[in-house]
Amino acid sequence: MTAAIKIEGLSKFFRVGFWGRRVQAITDLSFEVRRGDLFGFLGPNGAGKTTTIKALMGLIFPSGGQAWILGKKAGEVGVRSRVGYLPESPYFYEYLKGLEFLDFYGSLFQIPKKVRVKKAEELLKLVNLEGAADLHLRKYSKGMLQRIGLAQALINDPELVILDEPMTGLDPIGRREIRDVMVRLRNEGKTVFFSTHILSDVEMICDQVGIVNKGKLITTGKLGELLNPRIEYYEISFSRLNPAELEGLKPWVTNTFQDGNLVHVTVPAEEHKDGIISRVQKAGGTIHSVIPHRESLEEYFLRQLNRSG
Amino acid sequence: MYKLFAIANNTFKETIRDRILYNILIFAVILIGFSYFLRKLDLLQDPRIVIDLSLACISIFGAIISIFIGIGLVYKEVEKRTIYTILSKPISRPFFLLGKYLGLLMTLLVNVAIMTLVMYLALAFTERGIDLGILRAVFLTYVELMLITMISLFFSCFTTTTLAAIFSLSFYVIGYVTDDLKILGAKSGSYLASQATGLLYQVLPNLNYFNIRGAIVHSLPISLEQILLSTAYGIFYIAIFYTLSIVIFSRKDFK
Known part of the structure; x- marks a missing residue:
């Protein structure tokens, strides 16, 4: 089966300003998104995430390289009937009401009126906007706009959903709702591709990630493998240890932090962990917790960004 | 066809909810209604004043409406980023432009119809009565407005609203003086100037072809052939500007 998204050597530069200065947005980008994956496209602001997505949707024309979605060339009109897209900080026709808005987008797919209205009502329910069906979009809050934006991306029951920064500007509850919808779509067998710079969102739900910086792909793969x-x-946290004993632990710990009776120490080497625990216990101290720390996505991300300059 | 209608209908909704449109329309309607009273000032109380003024209003205010709604539409879609969601649906860019244009024509039709109705209302109280022959002038004015709308849409594809307004307005004005332009060039005695004005005369649309208002006012004969030829002339120019718009719009990057 062909990949949901395939990008090969994609480049794009823009001409800006009066003199047409050349600004490279993305350089020689290549990666694939398999069908059925929930793919997080990561990168700091200005890394080229939106440019890549716009090239996939045919909103901008690449300066070099090629991209395919669902086996068809990106920009082909026909394939868009199988794709849903939510742009970054979307703006919509504010003179339309919620239901009217979804109905309009449904009509662009030539979905029959009856099916369209039913689907629109379902989607309003999915994104928790049932109460706002008769409200003009100009009265929607930012979170509501983002949610109805997600609903319009799903009106055609797409195989591939591309979301550009779907969580930006949302409160924790709103972010969680969007996250839940994305997971649900993946569980329904759809491919979800979304860009973000909020790492915790990715860490929680993604199967695969791709990291871009300054228009270049740094890495791509399974989160657990990266x-x-x-x-x-x-x-290690413990209590009831006398200061002299604590002083004796210093050579093996890098960080000591006192919080009331509780002392937290950081032990970098695994072989010293058991020794410290037994020393504390022998001296009459009580161990409260031992927490192992693996590299978080944030640390990995920063490490990769530093490496790429 | 269905998608085209959806875009046209949405455009129609958008423009019809625009307040500027109502301001212009109300002003035009008042002026047309006023022509009835203006007639009373005339010694002969000639109803021709009503027709003359009304038709001029339809043309001028129609052009203002055309330009104002035409220039903003594509630009506003880009500026407000609503275009992203539309063009990511299975809609080709030429199709999108055509849908927008048809929506504008619907709005324009409603406006011209309202102005025409008010004119007939004023005329009903004069001895000329409801003369349906005047509709021929209204029709050609509408064709003229169709062209102006397309020109505004064309400029709206690549420049800001202010510049597009200036350019479109220039086209409207020049469209009425191309004949004079040619004469001016010929009289200037300079070869270069006469060639340049000659070229402009050939290339730019001559809006006088749509103007049979004088003939209608004075009840002069107008052949059907003349009306059909003028219409064809308008459609020809609309097709040219639509093609140019597609060429520009289809290559545009929506950053």
């Missing part, structure tokens, strides 16, 4: 599986350090 992150270093090795335990980086242990955080």
